[in-house]
Amino acid sequence: MASDSVSAYENHARKFLNTRDHSTIGIHVIEQWAHSLPTNSDVLEIACGGGIPVTRTLALAGLKLWAVDSSPTLVSEFKLRFPDIPVECTHALESNYFGRKFSAVISIGLLFLLCEDDQVRLIHRVYQLLMPGGRFLFTAPVEIGIWTDINTGHQCRSLGRERYESILQEAQLRILDTYVDEGRNNYYDVERN
Numbered sequence: 371m372a373s374d375s376v377s378a379y380e381n382h383a384r385k386f387l388n389t390r391d392h393s394t395i396g397i398h399v400i401e402q403w404a405h406s407l408p409t410n411s412d413v414l415e416i417a418c419g420g421g422i423p424v425t426r427t428l429a430l431a432g433l434k435l436w437a438v439d440s441s442p443t444l445v446s447e448f449k450l451r452f453p454d455i456p457v458e459c460t461h462a463l464e465s466n467y468f469g470r471k472f473s474a475v476i477s478i479g480l481l482f483l484l485c486e487d488d489q490v491r492l493i494h495r496v497y498q499l500l501m502p503g504g505r506f507l508f509t510a511p512v513e514i515g516i517w518t519d520i521n522t523g524h525q526c527r528s529l530g531r532e533r534y535e536s537i538l539q540e541a542q543l544r545i546l547d548t549y550v551d552e553g554r555n556n557y558y559d560v561e562r563n
C-alpha cells in the first residue's frame with residue numbers, strides 16, 4: 371500500500387529509534403564533512419529524526435544547529451536529547467526554516483523518501499536556504515531505482531546521479547564530491563555557487 375513518508379515514519383517512530391539509536395553508520399562521513407566547515411558554522415538539519423547519531427556528531431564537531439523533522443514522536447525525543455537546539459515539527463516543504471539562511475544544510479535519509487516533484491522542490495528550497503558558498507550534504511543512491519524502506523515499508527525512489535546533478539545545476543548547486551559509508555549509502559557533498 372502506498373504511504374506518505376510523514377505518516378510512515380510517525381507510525382514506525384519507536385521501532386526506528388530502537389535501531390537508529392544504536393547505529394554508527396555514516397558518522398565518519400558526517401564527521402569529516404562537519405570538520406570541513408568553518409568552526410561555529412550555522413547548520414540546518416532537515417529530517418533530524420531522534421538526533422542520534424547524526425545531530426550528536428554535528429554538535430560534537432562544534433557546529434551551531436537548527437533542525438526540522440515531520441514526526442511528532444521523533445521531534446519530542448529530539449527535544450529531550452537536545453534541549454538547546456531549535457527544532458520544528460513540520461513537512462520539509464512547509465517549513466519557513468526559522469526565517470533565516472544557513473552556511474550549510476544536511477539531510478540524511480530523506481530525499482529518496484519523497485516523490486520526484488518534491489525531491490526537485492526540496493533541492494531548490496535548499497538553494498534558497500544557503501548563503502553564497504554554502505554547503506549541502508545529502509544521501510541518495512547513484513543508481514536510479516525504487517525500493518522498500520526497511521524501517522517503514524515506505525516506497526523509496528532514487529533519481530540517480532545524472533538526474534540529481536542536473537537538478538542541482540538548475541538550482542545553481544554543484545557537486546564537489548561523493549562518499550560511500552560502511553552501509554553502502556551514497557553522500558552528495560554539494561556547494562552553492
Ligand SMILES: C[S@@+](CC[C@H](N)C(=O)[O-])C[C@H]1O[C@@H](n2cnc3c(N)ncnc32)[C@H](O)[C@@H]1O
Pocket residue numbers: 375376379380390416417418419420421422423424438439440441444460461462463477478479480483
Ligand atoms: C531515514 S530517517 C533519517 C533520520 C536521521 N536523519 C538519521 O539519519 O537518523 C528519515 C527521517 O525523515 C523524516 N521525514 C520523513 N518525511 C519527511 C518530510 N516530508 N519532511 C520532513 N521530515 C520527514 C522522518 O520522520 C525521519 O526522521
